[in-house]
Amino acid sequence: MFAQEFMRHALVAGSFVGVASGLVGWFLVLRAQVFAGDALGHFAFTGALAAAMIGADLQVGLFAATILGGLAMGVLGDRARADDVAIGAIFVWILGLGVLFLSIFTTGRSGSDGAAAVRVLFGSIFGLSATDVRLAAAVGAAGSLLVVAIARPLLFASLDPAVAAARRVPVRLLGLGFLGVTGLVAAEGSRAVGAMLLLGLLAAPAGAAHRLTNRPYLGLLLSALIALGSIWVGLALAYYVPRLPPSSAVIFVAVGAYVVASVSSLLPRRARGAEPRGART
Amino acid sequence: MVAAVFQGLSWDPVADVRELFRFPFMVHALEAGTIAAVSAGVVGWFMVLRRQTFAGHTLASIAFPGAAGAVLVGIPTVAGSLGFCAAGAILLASGSGLSRGSGGESAATGSLQALGLALGFLFVGLYGGILGDLDSLLFGTFLGVSSGQVLALLGVAAAMLAAVAAVARPLLFASVDPEVAAASGLRVRLLGAGFLVVLGLAVAQTSQITGALLVFALLVLPAATAQRLTVRPALGVALSVGLALLVTWLGLALAYYSEYPVGFYVTSLAFGLYVVTRAVESVRR
Numbered sequence: 001m002f003a004q005e006f007m008r009h010a011l012v013a014g015s016f017v018g019v020a021s022g023l024v025g026w027f028l029v030l031r032a033q034v035f036a037g038d039a040l041g042h043f044a045f046t047g048a049l050a051a052a053m054i055g056a057d058l059q060v061g062l063f064a065a066t067i068l069g070g071l072a073m074g075v076l077g078d079r080a081r082a083d084d085v086a087i088g089a090i091f092v093w094i095l096g097l098g099v100l101f102l103s104i105f106t107t108g109r110s111g112s113d114g115a116a117a118v119r120v121l122f123g124s125i126f127g128l129s130a131t132d133v134r135l136a137a138a139v140g141a142a143g144s145l146l147v148v149a150i151a152r153p154l155l156f157a158s159l160d161p162a163v164a165a166a167r168r169v170p171v172r173l174l175g176l177g178f179l180g181v182t183g184l185v186a187a188e189g190s191r192a193v194g195a196m197l198l199l200g201l202l203a204a205p206a207g208a209a210h211r212l213t214n215r216p217y218l219g220l221l222l223s224a225l226i227a228l229g230s231i232w233v234g235l236a237l238a239y240y241v242p243r244l245p246p247s248s249a250v251i252f253v254a255v256g257a258y259v260v261a262s263v264s265s266l267l268p269r270r271a272r273g274a275e276p277r278g279a280r281t
Numbered sequence: 282m283v284a285a286v287f288q289g290l291s292w293d294p295v296a297d298v299r300e301l302f303r304f305p306f307m308v309h310a311l312e313a314g315t316i317a318a319v320s321a322g323v324v325g326w327f328m329v330l331r332r333q334t335f336a337g338h339t340l341a342s343i344a345f346p347g348a349a350g351a352v353l354v355g356i357p358t359v360a361g362s363l364g365f366c367a368a369g370a371i372l373l374a375s376g377s378g379l380s381r382g383s384g385g386e387s388a389a390t391g392s393l394q395a396l397g398l399a400l401g402f403l404f405v406g407l408y409g410g411i412l413g414d415l416d417s418l419l420f421g422t423f424l425g426v427s428s429g430q431v432l433a434l435l436g437v438a439a440a441m442l443a444a445v446a447a448v449a450r451p452l453l454f455a456s457v458d459p460e461v462a463a464a465s466g467l468r469v470r471l472l473g474a475g476f477l478v479v480l481g482l483a484v485a486q487t488s489q490i491t492g493a494l495l496v497f498a499l500l501v502l503p504a505a506t507a508q509r510l511t512v513r514p515a516l517g518v519a520l521s522v523g524l525a526l527l528v529t530w531l532g533l534a535l536a537y538y539s540e541y542p543v544g545f546y547v548t549s550l551a552f553g554l555y556v557v558t559r560a561v562e563s564v565r566r
Contacts, residue, residue: 034387035335038394076559085508088334088501089555095494096548103542197402200395207388245406251399255392262389 001239009128010246014231016140017192018201020185022227023147025206026220027178031158035084036073036179037202039091040186043069044195046098047187053101059135062187069094070183074176125192125235125246136188143185144224147178154178155216192231193247201227204254208261230254301534309426310543313434314529317487320438321499322522323445324483327476329504331456335387336373337500339394340481341493343369346401347485353404362485369393370481374474437486444479452476453514494544499525502551509558524554 001007028034047065048058069090076086128136147154157164157171165171189198209223234250241249302308328337344362351361376389445452455462455469463469488496503524507517532547 029384029388032384032387034391035338038335038338038391084332084334085329085501085505088338088497089505089552091338092494092498092501093548093552096498096545096552099494099542099548100545103540103545194402197395197399199391200399203388203391203395207385207392210385210388243406245402248399248403248406251395255396255399258388258392 001236006126006128007235007239009130009133010125010235011232013128013133013136013140014125014192014235014250015228016137016144017185017189018227018231019224020140020143020147021189021198021201022205022209022224023144023220024182024185025202025227026209026223027147027154027158028182028202029206029210030155031178033087034199034203034206035087036070036182037186038199039073039087039094040066040069040183041190041195041198042091042098043094043183044187044190044198046094046101048195049098049101049105053105059187062190063184065094066183066187066190067180068183070179070181070186071176074179077175126238128191132191136191139184139188143181143188146181146184150174150177151217151220193250197247197251200251200254201230204251204258205230208258211258211261211265226257227254230257297538298534301537305428306426307533307537309428309431310533311530312431313426313491314533315526316431316434316438317491317496318499318503318525318529319522320441320483320487321496322503322525323442323518324480325500325504325525326507326518326521327445327452327456328480328500329508330453331473331476333477333480334501335390336477337480337484338497339373339390339397340366340369340477341484341488341497342394343397343401344485344488344493346397346404348489349401349404349408353408359486359489362489363482365397366481366485367478369397370477371474374470374477434487437483441479441483444475448472448475492544495547498544498548498551499529502548502555503528506551506555506558509555509562524551528554 002011025034025037028037043065044062047061047063047069049061050065051058051061072090073087076090077083153164153169154174156167157169157174161171186198186202189201192198193201205226206223208226209219212222213219230250230253234253235246237253238244238246238249301311325337328334343365347362347365348358349361350365351358372393373390376386376393451462451467452472455467455472459469484493484496484500504521506524507521510520511517528547528550531550532543535546536543
């Protein structure tokens with residue numbers, strides 16, 4: 001498996017994306033903003049289509065759409081904490097724009113560029129070049145570092161915004177910045193597992209980690225590890241099982257981990273603290 | 282510029298409107314759009330009130346794997362998407378009871394949606410050929426609606442509106458203040474689960490015909506605008522339906538006279554109304 005270059009590329013890029021999504025996802029679940037991750041995945045699709053339409057680099061469109069989209073959701077939401085309805089509203093409109101670009105694109109010219117847009121939906125982790133891997137590693141590392149850097153104040157601002165604001169923590173700015181980082185990670189993640197499945201990588205490992213522990217830093221670590229494990233196991237599965245799409249495989253593993261974690265957290269606790277072990281699949 | 286985009290538009294508005302009803306496909310589209318707008322306006326108002334937009338989008342998304350799975354095993358696509366949406370609604374309802382807090386609920390909803398889509402891509406991969414139809418499964422336009430489909434849509438919408446009307450008062454109570462409602466003997470969780478199932482079935486059936494995007498747009502935006510404008514329930518529902526009808530009719534008419542898709546016009550008009558409402562509100566404050 002490791003003899004194949006495309007597989008090594010996929011594993012390296014996937015690892016960085018996985019860790020970053022696990023970290024971002026943990027805060028998304030804490031702040032009940034997983035819907036924002038869902039929306040950003042779809043923004044990536046519109047951004048890529050827009051870039052393809054004007055003939056720009058797909059990457060530029062992807063990153064611009066998700067980062068700007070994240071910030072816009074923060075601005076529309078109350079107190080930069082994008083709420084359900086604000087996310088839904090902007091989400092719908094961006095999808096509408098996507099439909100417009102798609103129609104302009106398919107009536108304008110046909111062929112290879114359309115396939116590129118569909119790849120954004122599905123992800124193309126087995127088709128990454130060495131340059132793509134370097135970009136994924138850089139973005140993944142940057143995203144992870146940014147989240148870790150603001151982890152403490154963000155945690156405070158998420159758990160008790162009123163007290164945090166009174167203690168002069170810039171709650172609104174943190175919320176906006178966090179959504180911007182989420183957009184950054186979402187753009188790179190949409191290349192790995194596809195714009196539509198990115199949501200699973202953000203929600204499932206983080207949901208599992210929240211089920212297993214209430215301690216914040218342990219939870220962050222656990223979330224990143226489960227996401228990483230999902231990528232590795234999923235890619236290996238996709239390599240050995242024919243016709244299983246890699247993005248689907250990764251999501252199956254991640255959601256499986258979430259289900260196992262939920263079930264194990266419902267079982268009566270035998271001994272305190274013994275729970276987190278063994279629940280990771 | 283305007284003339285270039287909207288070909289065939291004359292300067293006589295009456296003739297232009299009459300022109301809209303000349304072709305059967307356009308009449309069917311207007312009928313289907315009207316039915317979808319009325320039912321989405323009502324159900325969407327409750328969905329926005331209950332802050333369940335994410336759940337609504339998840340149900341709209343998992344209609345696609347249901348349809349893809351049905352194609353794979355060779356049963357009608359409607360059966361597949363209805364089955365998936367109903368199962369998804371029940372899973373969501375039971376999941377939200379088990380998970381602690383809104384964060385856990387959003388993680389459960391997101392995981393369910395991702396799982397559904399991952400299954401959908403697997404089905405598409407196994408079938409190996411309906412990729413060309415992915416656009417229409419996801420985004421759909423309702424310019425190919427038959428009169429039989431309009432009747433089916435009417436039946437589903439009538440049943441759904443009757444169900445919502447029957448539980449409207451308790452559902453409103455349970456949505457606004459779940460704790461007091463539970464204390465006064467209402468079965469809040471059962472009501473919530475029932476509402477999700479109705480939402481899921483409505484979304485599944487309507488998105489078969491109009492595409493998931495349009496259903497979702499009509500569910501969210503008119504209701505969100507209406508709730509910004511008034512807090513009175515009856516007026517809010519009426520306003521939500523009215524706005525949904527307005528954007529649907531305008532969107533269809535604009536799409537008829539131009540080469541761009543209905544989905545773009547409907548979402549842009551509805552989003553524009555929402556943004557204007559928010560802007561006026563913040564200026565007044």
